[in-house]
Amino acid sequence: MNLPRIGLTTLVALAFGLAVTSFVSSGTLLSLFTQAIIYAIFAIGIGVLLRQNGMVSFGHALYFGGAGYGIGILLQAQLMPAELAIVLTLVGLTALAFVIGLIIVRVPGIAFGMLTLAIGQMAFLMASRARGVTGGADGMNIDWPSTLFGLSQSVLLKPAHMFLLCWSVLVLVLFALALLLRSRFGSITEAVRDNEERARFIGITTLLPRASVYALSALVTGVAGILSSLNTGFVSPENLHWSLSGMTLMMVVVGGARALWGPALGAVVYFLFKDILGDYATHWMSIFGLALISVIVFSPHGIAGALQRLSTLGKRGAPLPAAARPAQAH
């Protein structure tokens, strides 16, 4: 995509969010959307790692729950305004992820995934046990101040406003990622992903780009964690648990990680289906397991991959004579 098109898509997407809030008045529906969108951002974090690094993380809940705990602890200490605490949490998480990344991206293939699982589970156990700081297994409430970025809490926490906030963050995250990955950084990480050895031969240091992608994906996931802690005002060890990482990874796979927006689509599909199923949701695990296996087997690049294939088919499927095209353009 070229620059004007990215910019235009972003504006249209932002306007779409506004339109949704003016047409949908049901608070429960908007809350459902909000939740879906928070997980969409979480999934984009995992998706970026998979897309740019070819690596699968089974432990990204570390950065989702970690953001919640980070902000919760900083706000509890009452040392700084909440806005600064948000920034500090995100910077801290990114730095932490970069250091972890420097160590673990050297481990090849599936062992990397298992290592992320172990690190994530370690954080889960620590948070469940450190009762004094984190409230242990009961979780902790997050004392947001009465105003945030000049908006009072009662305004911010209205379903429509919360939705609009999360939606705009989602769009801006996608916009920023699209811009970043068009740059040299994007090409380098793709070169390293496709063939690390060859990338080294042409003089690219491969460790730093991979660790940076890992840190970037942690940052995106951390943003989702902050939004979730704002939305619910609460964080518990469940937000760090590996089953959450696994579930979100599934959303990424179902959505398809080839496109940046694929994981977000997967998350939205996940939440909408779960809601539609309603009464059958006791067997939700089986249904999602089956859906997952079918997607992997029949459409390895997920829903996004299938959509992209359809759209190229559509373009080829309506053949215009070469001579007719310029005439149509006028």
Place this chain on the structure above:
Amino acid sequence: MLAINLFNGLVYGALLIVMCSGLALIYGLRRVVNFAHGSLYMMGAYLGYTISTQSNFWVALLAAPAVMALVGVLLDRYCFRLLQDREPLTVVLVTFGLLLIIEDLVVSVWGKSNLSVPAPELLNFSLELFGAQLPAYRIAVIFVGAAVALGLSLWLRYSKAGLFVRAASTDPVTTSMQGVNTDRLSAGVVGLGTALAGLAGVVAAPFLSLSPSMSADVIIDSFVVVVIGGLGSLAGAFIAAMVLGMVQAIGAVYLPDAAVLLPFVLMIAILIWKPSGLAGSRT
């Protein structure tokens, strides 16, 4: 205190040996890290519960692994074989889907409440060893672990099928060119690995209670073991299982607050030192 903890560490290590030998065998032949292995263990444990309430524990000890072996053969035939040309990562995700399905199935059939299986009469006594009362059942578990480790090592080392398994783990294509039916071999090995998961479940039932979370607890420790040992290496897994059991036991005495973290610290340290695990290069 330390003696009892070390003993319990041995028991847990033995259980992990039974679990992880299945994981390692399946990885060796199919290059699949089976996320559903913990659920298969759970399924074995619940099957064992039903069979032992209908008849007795000893029947369960034989029948549940037999049923699980069949499940394993079907799993290989209708899942791993069909997906063998796909990227390893895709197959891993498919096993994650299977995990969700099996867990839901188990909860639907047996419910969410905790169940327990009494230790068999024959082993329902304790021995006084090293100044501590040790339940005979747990001593028997150590023997089961040792028997599985010894049996598998001898089988792989000295039987013809074992030779084929070792060959196919090293290079499946060349092995099948030499006239070995690797598909049938894989079905057998995945069946064996799944049966071992079931066996671990039945054996664990009398000393760990049955609950829907039992699979998650053990699968993460098993992953730690196979990663420390080197994916696909049986000997590595045996050593790592015992090391893990011991580390947890000693940690529980000297570092009670951090004991649960020790396996992960150990895993991270070993992977930084040797990225492909203790036993080497098969990743």
